[in-house]
Amino acid sequence: MTSIFTRLFSGLFFFIFSEVRADDRPAKPNIVLLLSDDLGWQDLKCYDVDAPSAYDTPYLDAFAKKGVMFWQAYSPAPSCSPSRCAIMSGNHPARAQKTHVVGGHPPYPRSDNERMMDPYYSGRMPADTFTLARAMKTNGYATGHAGKWHIAINHKAFPQPTDVGFDFSRSTRGAHSSRGIDYPSEGFATAAEDDPYRLDKNGFPFHQNNEDALDFIRQNKQEPFFLYYCTWLVHAPIVTRNKALLEKYAERMKVNPASRVDKNAKGKGQTNPFYGAMVESLDYYIGQIFSYLESTDDPRWPGHKLSENTYVIFTSDNGGVDGYTDNTPLDKGKTSAKEGGTRVPLIIAGPNIPAGVQSDVMINGLDFFPSILSLAGAKAPADKKFDGLNVAPLLLGDPTKKNLVKLPDGSVRDTMIWHFPHGGSNESTIIQNGFKLIRNYDHIDKPENPPVELFQLYKGNQRVDVEESKNLVATMPEKAKVMNDQLTAILTGMKASHSSYNPNFRGELPHKEKAPTITKVTENDGTISVIAKDNGSPIKLAHLIYSVNGGGTNEEWFQATLAKDNDSTYSIKLPKGATHYFINLIDENKFLRSFPEVIKEKGTKSYSKSALAVGVQKQTETPKKKKAKAKTKSQPKEDRNIPFDRWDTNKNDILSLEEYLAGPKGENLETRYKKFDKNNDGKVTRQEFVNPSPK
Numbered sequence: 001m002t003s004i005f006t007r008l009f010s011g012l013f014f015f016i017f018s019e020v021r022a023d024d025r026p027a028k029p030n031i032v033l034l035l036s037d038d039l040g041w042q043d044l045k046c047y048d049v050d051a052p053s054a055y056d057t058p059y060l061d062a063f064a065k066k067g068v069m070f071w072q073a074y075s076p077a078p079s080c081s082p083s084r085c086a087i088m089s090g091n092h093p094a095r096a097q098k099t100h101v102v103g104g105h106p107p108y109p110r111s112d113n114e115r116m117m118d119p120y121y122s123g124r125m126p127a128d129t130f131t132l133a134r135a136m137k138t139n140g141y142a143t144g145h146a147g148k149w150h151i152a153i154n155h156k157a158f159p160q161p162t163d164v165g166f167d168f169s170r171s172t173r174g175a176h177s178s179r180g181i182d183y184p185s186e187g188f189a190t191a192a193e194d195d196p197y198r199l200d201k202n203g204f205p206f207h208q209n210n211e212d213a214l215d216f217i218r219q220n221k222q223e224p225f226f227l228y229y230c231t232w233l234v235h236a237p238i239v240t241r242n243k244a245l246l247e248k249y250a251e252r253m254k255v256n257p258a259s260r261v262d263k264n265a266k267g268k269g270q271t272n273p274f275y276g277a278m279v280e281s282l283d284y285y286i287g288q289i290f291s292y293l294e295s296t297d298d299p300r301w302p303g304h305k306l307s308e309n310t311y312v313i314f315t316s317d318n319g320g321v322d323g324y325t326d327n328t329p330l331d332k333g334k335t336s337a338k339e340g341g342t343r344v345p346l347i348i349a350g351p352n353i354p355a356g357v358q359s360d361v362m363i364n365g366l367d368f369f370p371s372i373l374s375l376a377g378a379k380a381p382a383d384k385k386f387d388g389l390n391v392a393p394l395l396l397g398d399p400t401k402k403n404l405v406k407l408p409d410g411s412v413r414d415t416m417i418w419h420f421p422h423g424g425s426n427e428s429t430i431i432q433n434g435f436k437l438i439r440n441y442d443h444i445d446k447p448e449n450p451p452v453e454l455f456q457l458y459k460g461n462q463r464v465d466v467e468e469s470k471n472l473v474a475t476m477p478e479k480a481k482v483m484n485d486q487l488t489a490i491l492t493g494m495k496a497s498h499s500s501y502n503p504n505f506r507g508e509l510p511h512k513e514k515a516p517t518i519t520k521v522t523e524n525d526g527t528i529s530v531i532a533k534d535n536g537s538p539i540k541l542a543h544l545i546y547s548v549n550g551g552g553t554n555e556e557w558f559q560a561t562l563a564k565d566n567d568s569t570y571s572i573k574l575p576k577g578a579t580h581y582f583i584n585l586i587d588e589n590k591f592l593r594s595f596p597e598v599i600k601e602k603g604t605k606s607y608s609k610s611a612l613a614v615g616v617q618k619q620t621e622t623p624k625k626k627k628a629k630a631k632t633k634s635q636p637k638e639d640r641n642i643p644f645d646r647w648d649t650n651k652n653d654i655l656s657l658e659e660y661l662a663g664p665k666g667e668n669l670e671t672r673y674k675k676f677d678k679n680n681d682g683k684v685t686r687q688e689f690v691n692p693s694p695k
Contacts, residue, residue: 026300028140028224029351030310031372032289035087035228036282037080037148037235038334040320040327041343042270043279047071050329054253054270055279059287060314060347067312067349068357068399072458075318076365078334078341078420083317083365084230085125085151088132088164090369092387094419094496097559098122104153104556106545106582106607108598109502111643115509116442117592118422119497120545120559120584124152124159130384132369133165136226139378144168144216147209147230153605157554166228168216174209175241175281176232188243197241202284205241210285214292221306222299224376229289230317233282236656237682238324240277249276270326279325286314311350311375313368319343321658331468337418337429337438338468339457350375352396359399360461362431364416367391389413417490421499428496430487434458436468437483441499444510454480500592511537515591518583521612523574530562530570530583537587542570545594550580550608557607580611603653603686640690648686655684 045053046061046069076086081101082093093099097120104123109116125131133143145161149171152158161169175189175197189197189205197205213229240246250257250273257273270276293307301309319341320326322333327340334341346363349355366388373380374392394404403412415432426441438453454472456464473480503515514537522529532539542562549555562570562583574581583595599610647659660673676684 024301025309025351026224026298028376028378030221030224030306031136031141031226031376032293032310032312033087033226033228033368033372034286034289034312034314035084035148035230036286036314036316036345037231037233038318038321038324039234039279039282039316039345040325040333041330041340041345042327043234043320043325044283044345047345054249055276057279057283059283059290060345063286063290063312063314063349064347065356067347067353067355068359068395070346070348070359070361070363070399072360073315073344073346073363074342074365074416074418075316075344077418078318078337078425079422080148080235080317081150084149086387087365087368088151088228089125089129090132090366090384090386090388091129092366092417092419092494094417094491095387095494096122096125097495097497098125099419099497100422101150102153104558105600105605106557106594106598106611107500107584107592108594108600108607109504112502112504112506114502115505115507116426116499116501119499120543120557121497122558123556124157125164127159127163129164130381131164132372133161133226133228135165135369135373135378135380135384136376137165137167139373139376140224141376141378142167142216142220142223142225143228144213144220144225145228145230146170146213146216148232148235149230153554153556161228168219170212170215172208172212173232174207174211175205176207176209176239176278187241188246189241203242203244204281204284207281207285210288213289217289217292217296217306221296224300226372226376231282231285233285234275234278234324236321236324236658238272238274238278239682240274240281242277242281245277245280246273249273249280252276269328272324275324309351311348311353311372313346313348313372315346315365316344317365323658323661329467332425335420335423336425337420337427338425339436339466341420341425342418342429348395350395354399357399360458361394361399361402361405362413362416363391363405364388371395415486417487419491419494419496421497426499428487428491430483430490431457432483432486434460434464435479435483437480437487438468439484439487444501445508452480452484454483498590500586500590503591503593511589512591514587514589516585516587516593518585518593518595521583521595523612523614523616526574528562528572528574528581528583532568532570532585534568534587537589537591539585540588541584541586543584543586544572544575544581545584546575546578546581547608547611548575548577548579550611550613551606555606555608574614578614580608580613582607582611644686644689653686655686655689657682660684 044057044060046064075083077083077093079101082098085098086093099121103121107117107120137143143166145166189199191199216227246257253271253273255273293310294305296306298304298306319333327333330340332338332340370386370388370390371392374390389405391405397404405413417430419428428439430437434457436455436457440449443449443451455468457466458464503512514535516539517533519533520531544560545557547557562572564570585593596610600607601609648655657673661669676688678688
């Protein structure tokens with residue numbers, strides 16, 4: 001057997017492209033990539049297993065009959081931003097150091113109650129990346145983006161779509177804006193002529209996001225076009241402007257939509273009428289794209305419709321949010337590398353692709369870039385490397401034959417990995433020949449969280465345990481070891497970053513006292529020198545975490561490795577333009593020591609005030625932590641910014657009910673959340689949380 005790194009993501013390959021067309025068909029087909037947001041594997045009616053979906057999706061169900069519906073399709077990551085970067089760049093999130101949303105800040109534990117901390121990971125896709133948009137533009141395509149972007153620290157940060165190859169870009173939220181509809185009985189669209197969300201003849205609100213996508217096609221149909229349409233649906237806020245749809249699902253689910261608790265309900269089953277209305281709205285708006293393609297003459301191919309020479313890919317950026325929807329039989333949801341967080345709907349249709357086919361072949365969003373190029377007869381630069389594979393031979397041949405998805409060495413792909421060293425999930429996974437291994441990073445002294453788990457999802461095409469409910473490690477220890485070793489080899493080859501333990505954790509952790517310390521940091525003529533002490537646990541990594549715009553808008557941080565000069569001394573030349581920096585040391589027990597201690601400035605996303613400023617010579621010593629004094633009534637209250645920062649996982653300074661329910665432990669969490677929500681708008685701002693007062 002060849003090395004797993006070569007067999008799997010040696011998706012590092014060059015392409016031989018061929019045009020696939022009828023004799024008179026235009027040489028360059030149109031490409032439409034439709035990326036929904038947080039849509040679960042079980043949210044489409046056509047994907048029903050075990051129990052019928054509560055949501056109606058007639059347009060996507062009909063679309064599935066016109067192409068190939070994949071049952072084992074996966075997103076590159078279990079959260080939004082890394083999946084989008086991977087699709088656009090062709091690079092695996094672990095290789096790109098872009099494994100979660102936001103990023104681009106120093107690693108730090110959000111409190112002394114946190115056992116582990118996320119690693120450093122990038123805040124964005126590098127602007128000079130040879131993207132799918134650049135590839136299509138280079139090959140003569142008009143390139144358009146509509147909707148959500150999110151490949152940077154926030155939606156508006158650099159780089160934007162037009163910075164990486166798109167000619168056209170619009171990002172309006174349309175009818176999915178939460179303004180004016182924070183109360184279930186207000187903000188619904190009407191038939192009034194002056195209503196910006198005026199209901200159409202079918203009773204659906206005008207949706208500018210969808211109109212933007214249609215505008216691009218209208219403006220560019222006379223030439224080959226590539227449309228990347230990223231819907232904001234069905235991401236939170238869980239709201240709708242469609243009163244009729246809300247009432248339809250409230251009646252179906254036997255739920256009273258007048259209750260604010262129902263709007264953000266997180267319960268078992270598909271029981272949220274607001275979410276149901278959102279799913280059907282998504283289906284309707286996507287259906288308008290289908291209808292336009294099917295009814296509009298192709299200017300480049302007289303006598304034919306646009307749909308006859310257009311490849312359409314529909315999928316989701318990650319699994320459904322567990323609680324807003326129900327991913328059963330899959331376990332967990334978004335922000336988990338278990339099946340509910342990464343398995344997604346995927347339907348592909350277009351010229352010469354068989355209709356009405358259902359396939360069990362594993363596909364990943366990383367495959368889109370090379371496959372689209374192949375379908376378009378386009379080329380990438382000779383040095384462009386991919387972590388996905390060209391699945392065009394599968395699509396244009398027999399979509400049920402997994403042996404048509406081949407690695408450069410001619411072997412059949414049988415393996416995929418995911419890397420999500422973040423939050424409560426904090427895991428990496430590998431799937432190979434129907435088996436799935438999960439590696440849990442936060443497992444020390446946690447019997448409920450074993451180091452590895454092994455499940456058999458399928459035997460051939462026969463479903464066995466997609467629920468991931470029967471851990472086979474005890475009965476198949478050798479299988480688990482082999483797969484775990486393969487996972488290590490792949491992640492090492494990708495230079496993946498890993499989470500670290502917090503040396504300041506209040507509780508017990510083995511070897512915590514051996515965490516390294518920094519005794520001296522000096523800056524001289526642009527070179528940083530560090531003297532460190534390992535305290536009995538050898539230092540394995542030394543990093544400079546630096547910013548080039550410390551204190552500025554969209555403050556961003558980068559990572560560089562220090563050279564080891566001798567047993568206790570490290571050094572590095574300051575990168576050009578650096579303004580502030582921290583020193584990070586990680587020992588063999590995976591404890592991370594940062595100097596100075598990283599402190600996020602209250603109410604901001606800035607860390608520079610606690611960092612060392614470039615040009616100000618430092619000769620410092622790591623301070624010893626003082627023992628915490630017992631609290632007395634006269635002492636100030638705990639800083640509530642700390643738990644807020646810990647639970648605000650998408651770092652938008654707003655605490656959603658979803659985030660709050662995933663944070664603190666205890667009972668009556670929804671009631672407690674409502675007490676913080678002073679203005680009853682369904683969200684808790686930092687100010688509301690930090691300064692609570694009775695309503």
